[in-house]
Amino acid sequence: MQILRACDLSFSYDYTLFENLNLSLNTGESTAILGVSGCGKSTLLHILSTLLKPKSGEVIYNEKSLYKLSENELTKIRRLEFGIIFQAHYLFKGFSAFENIELASILSGLNIDENLVKQLKIEQILNQKVGEISGGQQQRVSIARVLSKKPKIIFADEPTGNLDKQTASEVMDVLSRYIKENNASLVLVTHDNDIASRCDYAFRLENKKLITR
Numbered sequence: 258m259q260i261l262r263a264c265d266l267s268f269s270y271d272y273t274l275f276e277n278l279n280l281s282l283n284t285g286e287s288t289a290i291l292g293v294s295g296c297g298k299s300t301l302l303h304i305l306s307t308l309l310k311p312k313s314g315e316v317i318y319n320e321k322s323l324y325k326l327s328e329n330e331l332t333k334i335r336r337l338e339f340g341i342i343f344q345a346h347y348l349f350k351g352f353s354a355f356e357n358i359e360l361a362s363i364l365s366g367l368n369i370d371e372n373l374v375k376q377l378k379i380e381q382i383l384n385q386k387v388g389e390i391s392g393g394q395q396q397r398v399s400i401a402r403v404l405s406k407k408p409k410i411i412f413a414d415e416p417t418g419n420l421d422k423q424t425a426s427e428v429m430d431v432l433s434r435y436i437k438e439n440n441a442s443l444v445l446v447t448h449d450n451d452i453a454s455r456c457d458y459a460f461r462l463e464n465k466k467l468i469t470r
């Protein structure tokens with residue numbers, strides 16, 4: 258079932274990044290976006306996930322045109338229904354990994370999922386302050402934090418960017434299982450063809466459009 262649709266999106270800074278771009282995301286499915294550095298992948302992800310208004314076009318989520326909603330309604334969707342995994346993790350550095358994840362599970366009203374913690378291999382570092390763990394460990398904590406609030410769509414910018422091949426593949430197992438079990442959707446930006454191949458659909462942002470890889 259379709260959960261999000263981008264219709265005729267255009268965006269430019271001092272030059273056009275994309276024009277009349279269309280994309281549809283379905284529940285239970287994953288989509289990868291590839292493309293050369295600087296082509297606008299992160300910008301597109303920001304537009305799809307409520308963070309940046311397009312110059313023209315619409316993003317329709319559950320039949321609502323996102324950028325026609327009030328800032329309050331948009332914030333509510335972003336906080337409760339969307340899970341955004343950034344390249345910069347925006348974790349609270351002075352808090353432990355556990356406390357960072359706990360903040361998100363409070364939003365979902367659920368306990369921290371111990372299986373998720375195990376699958377992401379972060380049990381050993383839960384009590385360490387985020388400022389004292391590695392970039393790859395922070396990346397996995399930020400994924401646990403996002404999944405703990407049980408989002409309906411996950412928007413992930415290079416979710417495996419800091420990870421070795423084996424750990425990257427395990428993180429993809431976790432994300433894939435999450436969307437199947439929760440009938441959620443995943444859209445991720447990556448430079449890694451192997452990661453893109455693990456998704457149900459893969460597109461390349463090229464010549465201001467999304468083309469099938």
Ligand SMILES: Nc1ncnc2c1ncn2[C@@H]1O[C@H](COP(=O)(O)OP(=O)(O)OP(=O)(O)O)[C@@H](O)[C@H]1O
Pocket residue numbers: 270271274292293294295296297298299300301
């Ligand atoms: N706030 C901004 N103001 C002006 N230009 C910007 C801004 N943010 C990004 N850009 C420019 O827009 C272009 C697209 O950036 P974006 O981060 O979307 O690319 P990307 O495809 O995700 O790149 P990468 O793969 O290197 O992460 C880049 O040339 C970037 O310098």
